Amino acid sequence: MSTAKPYVSIIIPTLNRAHLIGETLDSIRAQTYTHWECIVVDDGSTDETKSVVMSYCDTDARFKYVERPSNRPKGGNAARNYGFEISKGDFIQWFDSDDLMVASKLELKVNSFKEHSVDFVVSKTKYFNKENISFKNYEFKKKDVTFLNYAIGTVNWFTPDLILKRSVASQISYNELLRAGQEYNLNCKLLLKTTNMFYLEEFLTLRRAHDDSIGQTRRKQQSSYLKTKFEQHWLTYCDVHESAASDAFDRYSLLKCVICYYKSKNTIALPQRFKQQISRVFKSKSIYFTLGQFSNRFFKKYYFFYNQLKK
Secondary structure, eight states: OOSSSOOEEEEEEESSOTTTHHHHHHHHHTOSOOOEEEEEEESOOOSSHHHHHHHHHTTOTTEEEEEOOTTSOSSHHHHHHHHHHTOOOSEEEEOOTTOEEOTTHHHHHHHHHHHHOOSEEEEEEEESSSOOOOOGGGOOOGGGOOHHHHHTTSSOOOGGGEEEEHHHHTTOOOOTTOSSOHHHHHHHHHHHHOOOEEEEEEEEEEEOOOTTSHHHHHHHSHHHHHHHHHHHHHHHHHHHHHHHOOHHHHHHHHHHHHHHHHHTTTOSOOOTTHHHHHHHHHGGGGHHHHHHHHHHHHHSOOHHHHHHHHO
């Protein structure tokens, strides 16, 4: 890490957020810690996003606007990876183009690195435009942060909660095939590299609730939601199961895929290696997956066979 004042790279993928991204950039410009760059990577906007962001670039050189290269896959993950590749920061803070930063966010996080000699820092997020009902995902302690606890959902945080050293970020990347669950995939990879973290138990990101968010849109379309959840767990399984060497992770991931497949009424196209991995992990019990397929197809029932597979 640089011996000078640490430089923070804030990387924001965006798509058609002209009506929202100005508030996000205002919250970044208001940071009490000022030694940063903010790279906005446009994923192919057709609205006025470019002109909005360029108005910030024209008045503050810390803001940078770039477009995702045409030879990279469309999607936020390719934009995030590209933003990292051209960034210069000692610390990497990925952020979303419809959320806001509390003014002290970067200062508190940079100070946490100095005070605790860690590889990454996690803070908390809450909604700023709707009631916050539960924060159960943040009910953990530093000692709880392990690969397996995160992978099976005991520990959880959102994309903007994480800031990490560049040296650590360079060892992992976002899976550019994923359409959802990018933070799950990245954090599983992260926690296989290091669990040397500090948990900053303060709400430093303000999340926007709105009907046209990617997550809300996907959840309204059940078939799309199930397919992307399947992909989240399958692609993460493919990315890390060998290095994780965890039977509990293997079972958890594949069962998540199986239940998405059954709930989709067997409409999700199974990857070529899927049944092979079911057989490897569940051994003789893998027959219950096949029986569940047939039962679901002809009788629209699968719970008995799914439960037998789980045992």
